[in-house]
Amino acid sequence: MRIPATSPVVVGVTGTPAGLAAVRLGAREAVARGRQLRVVHAVTPPGPSASQVVEEAVATAQRSTPGVRVTGQLVDGPADRVLLRLSRIACLLVLGDDDLATTRRLAPTSVLIQTVARSWCPVLLARGARPPSGRLLAAVDGSRAATLALRHAAAESRRRRCPVEVVHVVPELGGRLEEDGRRLLDAAVAAVPELTAFRVRLLSGATGPALVRASGRARLLILGPRGAREAGLLGSVAREVLHRAACPTVFVHGRAVPAQRAAGRTGDRVAALNDAP
Numbered sequence: 001m002r003i004p005a006t007s008p009v010v011v012g013v014t015g016t017p018a019g020l021a022a023v024r025l026g027a028r029e030a031v032a033r034g035r036q037l038r039v040v041h042a043v044t045p046p047g048p049s050a051s052q053v054v055e056e057a058v059a060t061a062q063r064s065t066p067g068v069r070v071t072g073q074l075v076d077g078p079a080d081r082v083l084l085r086l087s088r089i090a091c092l093l094v095l096g097d098d099d100l101a102t103t104r105r106l107a108p109t110s111v112l113i114q115t116v117a118r119s120w121c122p123v124l125l126a127r128g129a130r131p132p133s134g135r136l137l138a139a140v141d142g143s144r145a146a147t148l149a150l151r152h153a154a155a156e157s158r159r160r161r162c163p164v165e166v167v168h169v170v171p172e173l174g175g176r177l178e179e180d181g182r183r184l185l186d187a188a189v190a191a192v193p194e195l196t197a198f199r200v201r202l203l204s205g206a207t208g209p210a211l212v213r214a215s216g217r218a219r220l221l222i223l224g225p226r227g228a229r230e231a232g233l234l235g236s237v238a239r240e241v242l243h244r245a246a247c248p249t250v251f252v253h254g255r256a257v258p259a260q261r262a263a264g265r266t267g268d269r270v271a272a273l274n275d276a277p
Helices: 017-033 050-064 080-088 109-118 143-159 177-190 207-215 236-244
Strands: 011-012 039-041 070-076 092-095 123-125 136-137 163-168 196-202 217-222 249-251
Touching: 011 080, 011 177, 017 039, 017 050, 017 070, 017 092, 017 123, 017 177, 039 080, 050 249, 070 092, 070 136, 080 092, 080 163, 092 109, 109 123, 123 207, 136 207, 143 163, 143 177, 143 217, 163 177, 177 196, 196 207, 196 249, 207 217, 217 236, 236 249
Parallel strands: 011 039, 011 092, 039 070, 092 123, 136 163, 136 217, 163 196, 217 249
Antiparallel strands: 123 249
16 A cells, blocks of 8 residues: 555544553654644544543644644544544554553454554554664564565664664574574565665564563564464464563554454454564
8 A cells, every 4th residue: 555645643542641652652753754643532422521632632742742743633433443544544553552551451342453453554552651762673574564564664764763673583593493584584684675774683482472572672663463374353473562562563564454343254364474483
C-alpha cells in the first residue's frame, strides 16, 4: 500500500496517562516526518467529558512539541473500527499501552489486538513518557515480511540518524543452528541495500523473551504482528513483545487484512514478520 505524502500521524486517545504518553510520542513523530498530527477519541456514545479528552490531548501535543500541527477529532463509533479506518490514510498509527496495565492477556477483541494485527499502516506502541535512547532494533527471519520490516528500519535509521541492530534468534548458539542464523542475517541485510548504518547480532533462546531482553537497550523495536507459521490475529512472539517490551515498538504491515471480530470466522491474512526461527 502506497502512503500519500500528506498522510497524517494518527494517535488514538482514551483520556488516560498512557494515551497522553502516546500523544507526546506521536507529536514528535509527526514533526520529525513533517506531517500533521491527528488526535482521535472514538467512543459510543460520546459522553459529556469526551470532548475534554480530545482538548487535553491536543493541548498536550502543543505543549510537548513546539511547532506540531495538530487537530483533534471526536468520533462516535467503536474504537477499533475507527482506528482501522483511519489507518488507511495514515503514515503511522500511535497507541498507548492502557490495556496492558490492567490485564496479563488481552482478548482477541481488544482494541489494541485488533489494531496492531489489522492496521493498514505501521502501528507504534508507546512505552512511558520520555524519549528513549539507544539503537533501533529490527528482528529478521528470512521471510518477505521481515524484509519489509527491515526496510522500515532503514528509513527510520536515516530519519533518526541512528544505526540499526539487525537481530535473529536461534534456539542455541553453536553448530549448524548458529551457522544458519548468521547466513540468514547476511542475506537479510543484503536484501535491503538502503540499510547503511547497521550491525548484525545473533540472539539465542526462546524468541519472545530474547527480543524482550534486547528491547531494554533499544530506542525502538521493529517487527511484524505474527509469524508465517501461526494462524490468528497475533503471533505468540508478537503478543509477548506487545506485553513486555521495554521500548516503543513498531508492528510493520505489508498489506491489508480482512476483518475478524468473532470466533469461527475466516482467519486474517497478515503480511508480518515470521516470529519463529
